[in-house]
Amino acid sequence: MSARLRSLLLTLAAPVLAVVFAAIITSIVLSVSGHGPIETLSLMVDYGFQPRTISLTINSATTYFFAALAVAVAFRMNLFNIGVDGQYRLAAMLAAAVGGAVALPGPLHVLLIVVVAMLVGAAWAAIAGILKATRGVSEVISTIMLNFIATGIVAYLLNTDRLAVQVAGSNNIGTKHIPESGHMPGLSLIPGSGTQQVFGFVIIAILAGIAFQVLLNRTRFGFDLRATGQSESAAIASGVNVKRMVVISMVISGAVAGLVGMPQLLGASYSYGLDFPTGLGFTGIAIALLGRNHPVGIAIGALLFGFLDNSSNILQINEIPNEIVVIMQGVIVLSVVVAYELVRRYKLVAEQRRVSRELSAGGTGGPAPEGAAA
Amino acid sequence: MAVELDGITKRFPGVVANRDIHLHVRRGSVHAICGENGAGKSTLMKILYGMQRPDEGTIAVNGTKVSFGSPSDAIAVGIGMVHQHFMLADNLTVLENVVLGSEPRKGLSIDFAGARRKIKEISDAYGLGVDPDALIEDLGVGDRQRVEILKVLYRGARIIILDEPTAVLVPQEVDELFDNLRGLVREGLTVIFISHKLDEVLSVADEITVIRRGTTVQAGIDSKTVNARQLAELMVGSELPSPETRESTVTDQQALAVRDLTVRSSDGRPVVDNVSFTIHKGEVLGIAGVEGNGQAELVEAIMGMRPSTGTIALAGTDVTSLDTRRRREAGIGYVPEDRHRHGLLLEAPLWENRILGHQTRRPNSKGPWIDRAGARRDTERIVREYDVRTPGIDVAADALSGGNQQKLIVGREMSGEPVVLIASHPTRGVDVGAQAAIWDHLRAARAQGLAVLLISADLDELIGMSDTLKVILRGRLVADVDPATVTPESLGSAMTGAGEGA
Ligand SMILES: Nc1ncnc2c1ncn2[C@@H]1O[C@H](COP(=O)(O)OP(=O)(O)OP(=O)(O)O)[C@@H](O)[C@H]1O
Ligand SMILES: [Mg+2]
Numbered sequence: 121m122s123a124r125l126r127s128l129l130l131t132l133a134a135p136v137l138a139v140v141f142a143a144i145i146t147s148i149v150l151s152v153s154g155h156g157p158i159e160t161l162s163l164m165v166d167y168g169f170q171p172r173t174i175s176l177t178i179n180s181a182t183t184y185f186f187a188a189l190a191v192a193v194a195f196r197m198n199l200f201n202i203g204v205d206g207q208y209r210l211a212a213m214l215a216a217a218v219g220g221a222v223a224l225p226g227p228l229h230v231l232l233i234v235v236v237a238m239l240v241g242a243a244w245a246a247i248a249g250i251l252k253a254t255r256g257v258s259e260v261i262s263t264i265m266l267n268f269i270a271t272g273i274v275a276y277l278l279n280t281d282r283l284a285v286q287v288a289g290s291n292n293i294g295t296k297h298i299p300e301s302g303h304m305p306g307l308s309l310i311p312g313s314g315t316q317q318v319f320g321f322v323i324i325a326i327l328a329g330i331a332f333q334v335l336l337n338r339t340r341f342g343f344d345l346r347a348t349g350q351s352e353s354a355a356i357a358s359g360v361n362v363k364r365m366v367v368i369s370m371v372i373s374g375a376v377a378g379l380v381g382m383p384q385l386l387g388a389s390y391s392y393g394l395d396f397p398t399g400l401g402f403t404g405i406a407i408a409l410l411g412r413n414h415p416v417g418i419a420i421g422a423l424l425f426g427f428l429d430n431s432s433n434i435l436q437i438n439e440i441p442n443e444i445v446v447i448m449q450g451v452i453v454l455s456v457v458v459a460y461e462l463v464r465r466y467k468l469v470a471e472q473r474r475v476s477r478e479l480s481a482g483g484t485g486g487p488a489p490e491g492a493a494a
Numbered sequence: 495m496a497v498e499l500d501g502i503t504k505r506f507p508g509v510v511a512n513r514d515i516h517l518h519v520r521r522g523s524v525h526a527i528c529g530e531n532g533a534g535k536s537t538l539m540k541i542l543y544g545m546q547r548p549d550e551g552t553i554a555v556n557g558t559k560v561s562f563g564s565p566s567d568a569i570a571v572g573i574g575m576v577h578q579h580f581m582l583a584d585n586l587t588v589l590e591n592v593v594l595g596s597e598p599r600k601g602l603s604i605d606f607a608g609a610r611r612k613i614k615e616i617s618d619a620y621g622l623g624v625d626p627d628a629l630i631e632d633l634g635v636g637d638r639q640r641v642e643i644l645k646v647l648y649r650g651a652r653i654i655i656l657d658e659p660t661a662v663l664v665p666q667e668v669d670e671l672f673d674n675l676r677g678l679v680r681e682g683l684t685v686i687f688i689s690h691k692l693d694e695v696l697s698v699a700d701e702i703t704v705i706r707r708g709t710t711v712q713a714g715i716d717s718k719t720v721n722a723r724q725l726a727e728l729m730v731g732s733e734l735p736s737p738e739t740r741e742s743t744v745t746d747q748q749a750l751a752v753r754d755l756t757v758r759s760s761d762g763r764p765v766v767d768n769v770s771f772t773i774h775k776g777e778v779l780g781i782a783g784v785e786g787n788g789q790a791e792l793v794e795a796i797m798g799m800r801p802s803t804g805t806i807a808l809a810g811t812d813v814t815s816l817d818t819r820r821r822r823e824a825g826i827g828y829v830p831e832d833r834h835r836h837g838l839l840l841e842a843p844l845w846e847n848r849i850l851g852h853q854t855r856r857p858n859s860k861g862p863w864i865d866r867a868g869a870r871r872d873t874e875r876i877v878r879e880y881d882v883r884t885p886g887i888d889v890a891a892d893a894l895s896g897g898n899q900q901k902l903i904v905g906r907e908m909s910g911e912p913v914v915l916i917a918s919h920p921t922r923g924v925d926v927g928a929q930a931a932i933w934d935h936l937r938a939a940r941a942q943g944l945a946v947l948l949i950s951a952d953l954d955e956l957i958g959m960s961d962t963l964k965v966i967l968r969g970r971l972v973a974d975v976d977p978a979t980v981t982p983e984s985l986g987s988a989m990t991g992a993g994e995g996a
Pocket of ligand 2: 535536537578655895896897
């Protein structure tokens with residue numbers, strides 16, 4: 121049991137090391153640009169732990185979590201879905217348009233919107249999957265192109281002649297406002313956060329994380345997916361239809377990507393407008409790397425990124441450029457890669473030392489493998 | 495002394511792979527290392543090649559103490575190594591693989607023309623017959639083995655380590671290789687090699703060091719003073735096994751019927767040409783042939799991994815249109831020739847590797863769910879019954895020695911009562927003791943009605959295990975041989991088409 125604990129601590133050591141390393145780099149950058157690192161950090165922490173900011177952090181994290189999860193599903197199969205970005209924007213816009221056009225009773229309305237979003241995301245990702253399976257087109261290239269096309273389609277449809285309407289009292293345009301029945305109620309999780317509620321979608325996010333873990337580790341399908349990711353040739357010999365797996369896992373990845381825009385759409389903006397957040401797919405890639413494609417890791421990474429994003433709002437008021445946070449996020453991702461390697465090596469050495477210590481303490485002369493048949 | 499390893503100790507989690515090993519190799523000699531699976535041979539060689547750092551001990555090369563941080567340090571002092579498992583990039587050509595990491599420069603660009611010339615020279619000089627422009631993924635195991643050897647020669651190694659270089663070569667090829675090695679040794683090179691084939695060891699090595707459970711049992715034995723039996727006893731403490739199948743268990747029920755099977759290469763040439771055969775329940779059909787005559791393609795076509803024409807019937811049911819998974823479910827077990835490429839998930843624990851290839855069947859799964867407890871329990875059984883030496887079933891397959899990986903695969907494929915076992919080199923890389931155990935398992939299953947398609951480079955194994963024996967040459971079954979009367983020598987010449995009158 122204590123060996124387990126040690127190994128758990130070591131697993132945690134890598135991301136912690138990365139964050140510490142990132143903090144050092146950021147401090148240097150801050151110092152060079154003439155701001156005190158300690159003061160800046162304490163500003164961020166003070167502000168970041170106010171109830172309102174915590175709510176906002178959780179909300180950002182919910183969105184990031186879906187994005188990273190979508191990337192991670194594909195990653196586990198060695199597929200690089202760069203197209204999460206296009207998938208979620210197209211999905212959110214079409215789902216918003218559908219949601220604004222119909223009137224349905226409460227939960228059904230929400231369900232319809234979510235299902236439409238997942239279907240659109242899945243379909244858009246499936247294009248890349250099918251291209252790879254039938255034509256051998258690299259999914260990296262096709263999803264990048266599909267991102268551009270999605271941008272074009274969204275721009276085309278988001279026009280007052282087509283799906284969009286003028287938003288009252290501004291010169292923004294967006295899809296028709298989704299009526300009350302299609303809203304996802306927020307949760308008052310954080311005491312003292314006033315009107316700033318937590319997205320109800322945080323629960324869906326947690327469920328999605330659990331489903332991810334169960335799917336990958338407990339099902340035959342998940343086994344085939346991981347096997348293909350580890351060795352395609354061995355998977356083929358074991359009877360996995362790799363082409364089919366490519367399409368299916370892209371579809372799943374796209375369906376999860378379809379959820380990325382939902383917390384914002386159904387919990388805050390109720391319409392897809394020109395100001396709908398973009399670029400979340402790329403943040404998702406960074407967080408999936410940070411979290412090592414594991415839901416718990418991804419959740420921690422998403423919270424960290426959410427915290428940095430939201431607490432940095434205080435910096436501007438104090439005339440510190442809040443781009444410093446972007447630098448920090450970048451450095452974290454880079455140092456994670458380095459830190460995992462360092463910890464891996466340390467683990468190996470420590471393990472060997474432990475074995476030799478136990479062997480010499482045990483005093484059993486034979487160099488036979490522990491526990492193996494004599 | 496070319497190499498002096500003294501007091502080498504190396505530990506892995508749960509295992510001491512080497513403990514206080516001493517190995518001294520004279521310059522200009524062939525030195526063999528013998529020992530059972532997991533004894534620590536590969537580990538010791540990886541230490542000499544700079545791939546692993548010893549926890550204790552010293553290394554001296556040509557009398558000078560050295561300490562290697564990586565293989566490039568070892569290459570710099572003239573050491574080259576051919577690994578037990580191939581280290582080639584599949585999607586590159588032979589030329590690119592050989593040149594990789596030692597790029598010959600001509601100004602700024604890589605001098606491919608010069609490299610190709612040099613490869614040709616070496617290939618011709620040692621009769622390796624390697625085409626510099628072939629893609630690695632198109633090559634069989636034997637060819638890949640030769641590419642590995644060529645790679646080492648190309649880099650000008652003076653001390654050459656060969657970790658089981660002959661496991662997939664048929665005797666003629668082994669003889670050729672050894673002739674080449676003797677040539678090298680006459681030129682002053684030093685060869686260290688590992689093999690489980692004791693006859694081979696005795697015929698080619700000047701000295702032999704035996705390792706058992708991580709320590710040297712006997713160092714630098716003069717090969718003229720021992721015989722195979724004594725050597726086997728030193729290694730495993732048991733006698734030499736013989737692959738004799740006693741009474742026939744062949745029935746008249748068809749287990750596998752292959753008709754007019756043809757496989758074409760990408761350029762349309764038939765690599766398996768109109769092959770037909772039937773294996774009955776309780777029968778072992780051996781296929782003898784020099785590597786690269788269509789055996790790999792034949793097997794992959796039967797497994798549904800490669801497009802082919804013709805029909806395949808399993809126990810009377812046509813399975814031609816089924817995919818690999820369905821064929822496996824219908825009762826085909828498969829021991830692949832390249833265990834790393836087709837048999838294992840190296841980073842996954844042993845119990846997950848138990849599931850591989852049997853994902854849809856008990857005890858590994860229940861409906862759409864993986865049955866972890868069932869798979870783990872059955873992995874324990876395989877580890878026990880097939881004597882897989884491992885600290886546990888949670889270690890990664892990567893951490894097992896080559897022979898123990900093989901035992902795991904054979905155990906897995908014999909599980910679930912297969913109707914037919916397609917076995918390519920089933921005892922490749924396993925020690926004499928384990929080889930006997932695998933043969934016993936095969937014989938017992940055969941008595942229960944298992945049909946086996948046996949492909950092997952080990953002619954004793956082929957002759958001893960087979961009820962029926964066919965010879966494959968350039969993709970065609972050219973001769974039937976009676977295993978009861980044939981000798982390895984006459985089988986060997988049949989395999990090269992000597993009797994064909996070509
Ligand atoms: N990377 C590794 N991590 C953990 N254990 C390892 C690793 N490599 C080897 N071992 C263990 O060290 C021992 C010696 O392995 P090694 O590969 O040297 O055996 P070997 O003599 O070459 O056997 P074989 O004849 O089967 O190839 C084995 O018990 C093996 O499980
Ligand atoms: Mg070995």
